[in-house]
Amino acid sequence: MxxxxxxxxxxxxxxxxxxxxxxxxxxxxxxxxxxxxxxxxxxxxxxxxxxxxxxxxxxxxxxxxxxxxxxxxxxxxxxSHRRLQQLRRGTMAMVFQSFALFPHRTVIDNAAFGLEIAGVAKPERLRRSGAVLEQVGLGGHGAQYPHQLSGGMRQRVGLARALAVNPSxxxxxxxxxxxxxLTRRGMQDLLLSLQKExxxxxxxxxxxxxxxxxxxxxxxxxxxxxxxxxxxxxxxxxxxxxxxxxxxxxxxDPARHLRAADLIDPVAPPSDATTAGVAADTTLGDLLSRLGQLTAPLTVRDASGVALGAITAASALRVLTRARGSHA
Ligand SMILES: Nc1ncnc2c1ncn2[C@@H]1O[C@H](COP(=O)(O)OP(=O)(O)OP(=O)(O)O)[C@@H](O)[C@H]1O
Ligand SMILES: [Mg+2]
Missing domain, CATH: 3.40.50.300 (P-loop containing nucleotide triphosphate hydrolases)
Known part of the structure; x- marks a missing residue:
């Protein structure tokens, strides 16, 4: 890192x-x-x-x-130029919008390119690029050429090439x-799952x-x-x-993106610890019906049940008006 x-x-x-x-x-x-x-x-x-x-x-x-x-x-x-080059080849890697794959190289040779530049020996190169191709879901495609792949698969090769050098x-x-x-969403989720490990x-x-x-x-x-x-x-x-x-x-759309935690009233008194409340990561969309019937502050709890604060009608309205773009 x-x-x-x-x-x-x-x-x-x-x-x-x-x-x-x-x-x-x-x-x-x-x-x-x-x-x-x-x-x-x-x-x-x-x-x-x-x-x-x-x-x-x-x-x-x-x-x-x-x-x-x-x-x-x-x-x-x-x-120095040398140190900068080391950093560029060893620490960093880049993924481009245009994929920037070599058309005459196979998928695995594309994925291995960064390792080749870094002077890694061929067996090790193939081993490591084979492993990253597995990670991006292209395990069986190493011998193919870029033109045989869909756009999403090409970008998986681009990602594999970057990951092969194990950049921080x-x-x-x-x-x-x-x-x-749809493919884009799939790539985002792939990146997030790789990032977890x-x-x-x-x-x-x-x-x-x-x-x-x-x-x-x-x-x-x-x-x-x-x-x-x-x-x-x-x-x-x-x-x-x-x-x-x-x-x-x-x-x-705030209903899709905002969470209960975003609506907490910063000045509301600490909420009653005994009330059930809602989970902090509940989406606003799932909360809307309850907000409409809010008669008392609604306790917001984190994953372990600790009360983080409370939503009041005033705080919900304030956040919503701001998120909708008016100068409240
Ligand atoms: N190599 C360059 N030579 C001259 N001007 C450049 C160069 N690269 C960028 N610029 C100018 O610098 C400004 C910022 O460009 P930059 O490419 O960083 O923007 P960007 O946010 O990446 O845009 P885009 O979303 O279109 O890719 C622009 O005015 C651009 O014309
Ligand atoms: Mg740009």
């Missing part, structure tokens, strides 16, 4: 490739961000807000104009965006709010190169830090 930190990082491109006259672009502007060991941080924001730039800063392909990028406490700007930092740029919704630090770029809420331990939202909000996914619904955040999350 790896820690990642950005300290007051700015990146100015002298020739913005998106601007018609090729003007300067501050792709990142004074960004400070900490990503903890073993967490999935989803980078969100509109096209051009700087997500890919941030990812490329982490693997050293882009150097900051200002500030520091730290991986496991090492400032990438101070590392996994960088994923819109990795599942080219897949149909192998806990890597993952930085995952996505435009998609459902994907971010499903995958992210935390979300970082960028706008015009600035970090607008960084924190727990559901806080983007309950406590948007900026109008742009509110606008971005406006279409999200």
């Amino acid at each position: 790896a820690t990642v930190a950005l300290r007051k990082v700015s990146k100015v491109y002298e020739q913005d490739r998106a601007a018609p006259a090729g003007g300067r672009a501050a792709a990142l502007d004074d960004v400070t961000l900490d990503i903890a060991e073993g967490e999935i941080c989803v980078l969100m924001g509109l096209s051009g807000c700087g997500k890919s730039t941030l990812l490329r800063l982490l693997n050293g392909l882009v150097t900051p104009t200002d500030g520091q990028v730290l991986v496991d406490g090492d400032d990438l700007g101070t590392l 930092l996994l960088l994923m740029d819109e990795a599942f965006s080219a897949l149909d919704p 192998q806990r890597r630090t993952i930085v995952f770029v996505s435009h998609d709010i459902d994907e971010a809420l499903h995958l992210g331990d935390r979300i970082a939202m960028l706008h015009d190169g600035r970090l607008l909000q960084h924190g727990a996914p559901r806080a983007f619904l309950t406590q948007p830090a900026h109008d742009h955040v509110r606008a971005f999350f406006q279409g999200v």
Whole structure:
């Protein structure tokens, strides 16, 4: 597992490739961000807000104009070329939206590519890439070629290639965006189940709010190169830090995503320990009928039965109005 930190990082491109006259672009502007060991941080924001730039800063392909990028406490700007290359090949791996597979290599040789670059001997390479192909559900497909596979299977190969080097930092740029919704959901669940066993630090770029809420331990939202909000996914619904955040999350259905724990009244008196109450992770959708008949505060309990607080009519209304985008 790896820690990642950005300290007051700015990146100015002298020739913005998106601007018609090729003007300067501050792709990142004074960004400070900490990503903890073993967490999935989803980078969100509109096209051009700087997500890919941030990812490329982490693997050293882009150097900051200002500030520091730290991986496991090492400032990438101070590392020798050799050390940076070691870090890139040994600690990190990247998964791309376009899969980026070699068409003339078999599935197993694609999966083994990172190991080949790292100088791992062939028998060991095949053993390890065979094992990761099993993990991503492609056990029987090693001898096939990419064109024989569906998009979802190709991206499993992309993921296997990244996992084969056993990276502690996994960088994923819109990795599942080219897949149909069902396949995409399947890949998200695969990533989450692998993450339970192998806990890597993952930085995952996505435009998609459902994907971010499903995958992210935390979300970082960028706008015009600035970090607008960084924190727990559901806080983007309950406590948007900026109008742009509110606008971005406006279409999200709170009934699907909010939980009983999000509705707790911060000022309600401690609830009566003897009342039954609801589980903290109950979805708002499942709670709605009870909220309609709320005559007394509703106790919210964690998995071990401890009372976390209580939902009142006022707190439920306050959170809901905020999540629906009005300025309550
Ligand atoms: N290599 C480059 N040269 C010049 N300008 C660049 C380069 N890479 C990015 N930019 C500019 O920096 C800004 C941020 O781009 P970046 O690719 O990081 O955005 P993004 O959030 O990944 O967008 P998208 O969602 O479209 O992939 C844009 O204005 C872009 O044109
Ligand atoms: Mg991008």
